[in-house]
Amino acid sequence: xxxxxxxxxxxxxxxxxxxxRQSGIANIKSKIVFEEQYASPNAVKELDGFSHIWLIWGFSxxxxxxxxxTVRPPRLGGNKRVGVFASRSPFRPNNLGLSCVKLDKIExxxxxxxxxxxxxxxxxxxxxxxxxxxxxKFTDSHEDAVxxxxxxxxxxxxxxxxxxxxxxxxxxxxxxxxxxxxENDPRPAYQEDESRIYGFNYAGYEIKFTxxxxxxxxxxxxxxxx
Numbered sequence: 001x002x003x004x005x006x007x008x009x010x011x012x013x014x015x016x017x018x019x020x021r022q023s024g025i026a027n028i029k030s031k032i033v034f035e036e037q038y039a040s041p042n043a044v045k046e047l048d049g050f051s052h053i054w055l056i057w058g059f060s061x062x063x064x065x066x067x068x069x070t071v072r073p074p075r076l077g078g079n080k081r082v083g084v085f086a087s088r089s090p091f092r093p094n095n096l097g098l099s100c101v102k103l104d105k106i107e108x109x110x111x112x113x114x115x116x117x118x119x120x121x122x123x124x125x126x127x128x129x130x131x132x133x134x135x136x137k138f139t140d141s142h143e144d145a146v147x148x149x150x151x152x153x154x155x156x157x158x159x160x161x162x163x164x165x166x167x168x169x170x171x172x173x174x175x176x177x178x179x180x181x182x183e184n185d186p187r188p189a190y191q192e193d194e195s196r197i198y199g200f201n202y203a204g205y206e207i208k209f210t211x212x213x214x215x216x217x218x219x220x221x222x223x224x225x226x
Contacts, residue, residue, distance in 0.1 A: 005058070005128035007034045007116075012174060012203035013124045016061045018186035021074055022088070023099035024120040026180040030101070032116035032129060039113035048106050052135035053118070055099045058128045059090035067093050075150055078188065086148065099123065100135055157183045158211065162218040169221045174203045182209065182216050 011030035013019050020026050032055075034043065047053070070081040071089040084092050102119040109115065116132075123129075160182045170178055187198055194212040201207075201224060208220040 003130050006038045007032050007129040009123045009127050011125050014201040016124050018181050018200040019124055020122045023122040026177045027119050028177040030118050030121040044106055044114045050134040052100055053103050054133040055129050056131040057097045059095040060127055158185050158214055158216040160216050166218055166221045
């Protein structure tokens with residue numbers, strides 16, 4: 001079976017470095033743009049009756065020809081290995097991801113083609129989307145579900161220290177999402193060098209920071225076109 005994208009996503013995640021490890025963590029706004037053959041009102045008829053949707057998408061920045069049967073989840077500190085099918089690692093046989101996002105609104109361009117406004121995506125800008133399905137709460141939500149090592153492993157949030165003069169550089173409507181990204185520690189799980197300055201691109205700005213004693217200190221923010 002050969003699958004082709006039905007859409008792609010557009011948002012402020014320009015680097016895979018800082019993208020949240022799960023959907024719903026950061027309330028970043030995204031736009032889902034359909035490929036030409038699917039950009040019809042008929043394709044989204046009745047979709048506006050659903051509050052959330054599932055996205056099946058491709059890890060387009062993590063293509064590998066060879067795959068391991070075990071991976072090292074960041075949740076476990078990047079050291080302990082688990083089976084690839086017991087994880088959501090991007091390094092898997094078919095490089096497919098699954099995310100649940102909030103459907104904020106269906107809008108239409110000047111030619112009457114639909115596009116989706118969504119919140120909480122964990123996809124980098126330009127990521128191909130292979131399918132979209134409605135989230136159905138009475139089948140997709142299970143109150144008695146058990147989440148394995150995710151429940152038994154501790155994931156500590158970082159305290160973010162950012163001078164007001166740096167925060168003010170970021171547009172006001174993008175600040176909350178940025179702080180959430182930083183609080184969830186965007187560093188690779190195996191890197192804990194307190195002297196290292198990390199950086200990533202968000203919403204057209206380069207964010208530079210260090211981490212020491214669970215405190216993330218933003219050192220510099222500048223526009224990528226500066």
